[in-house]
Amino acid sequence: MSQNEPQAPADSEPSNPNGAIGSTSSDGNSANVASKLAELEAKHAEVADAYLRAKAEAENTRRRAEDEIAKARKFAVEGFAESLLPVKDSLEAAIALPSATPEQLLEGVHATLRQLSSALERNRVIEINPAAGAKFDPHQHQAISVVPADQEANTVVAVLQKGYLISDRVLRPALVTVTAPK
Numbered sequence: 772m773s774q775n776e777p778q779a780p781a782d783s784e785p786s787n788p789n790g791a792i793g794s795t796s797s798d799g800n801s802a803n804v805a806s807k808l809a810e811l812e813a814k815h816a817e818v819a820d821a822y823l824r825a826k827a828e829a830e831n832t833r834r835r836a837e838d839e840i841a842k843a844r845k846f847a848v849e850g851f852a853e854s855l856l857p858v859k860d861s862l863e864a865a866i867a868l869p870s871a872t873p874e875q876l877l878e879g880v881h882a883t884l885r886q887l888s889s890a891l892e893r894n895r896v897i898e899i900n901p902a903a904g905a906k907f908d909p910h911q912h913q914a915i916s917v918v919p920a921d922q923e924a925n926t927v928v929a930v931l932q933k934g935y936l937i938s939d940r941v942l943r944p945a946l947v948t949v950t951a952p953k
Contacts, residue, residue, distance in 0.1 A: 854890035858883055891935075899934030899945040901927045911936070913944040917951045924952040 861883040865876065891898075899911050907914065907925045911934060920928050927947045934945030 851890075851894045854893055855887075858887045858890060861886060895938050896942065897936040899936060899941075900930055901945060901947065903927055903929065907947070907949045911941055911944055912947045912949075914949045915946050916948050918948055920950040922950045924950055926950050 861879065865871070865879045865883070868875070871879070901908075901912060903926075904922055905927045907927060912927065913934075915931055918928055922928065926949065928950055929948045930945055931948065932946040935942040
């Protein structure tokens with residue numbers, strides 16, 4: 772060998788022309804690489820199985836949640852409708868008595884109104900009935916007309932129709948007459 776030729780280090784392994792794994796050294800090294808490969812393949816299969824199970828569980832949870840939401844939407848008014856049934860029964864009972872006196876009918880109407888008010892209250896439907904002189908609130912009131920009055924400007928003069936809230940959301944605004952600016 773000449774001095775200009777590069778020499779391979781003494782502790783290096785002979786080169787592998789095929790690039791095959793584990794064929795560069797003894798059978799012990801090859802077995803070690805093969806066992807490591809088998810171990811990694813087993814781990815990969817385990818992780819892939821866990822992933823597929825987690826994905827299936829997430830899909831099942833999503834599907835159950837969608838079913839529950841659909842049922843909640845479908846039966847959302849069930850409690851409300853159930854609380855209105857006695858009101859309907861009372862009205863039907865009033866119709867069934869054609870010979871009732873006006874006093875009896877009036878008493879029945881008041882009882883039915885109490886039932887209806889109770890049913891609405893149980894379902895958190897709250898009346899909007901501003902007192903005369905209350906400040907006009909455009910979020911809860913709808914001004915039907917503006918009239919001159921001896922009150923502060925933009926205050927309620929009269930309520931033409933009560934409004935209602937359901938869980939702090941305006942179901943129907945109160946129809947009111949308000950004072951004109953002076």
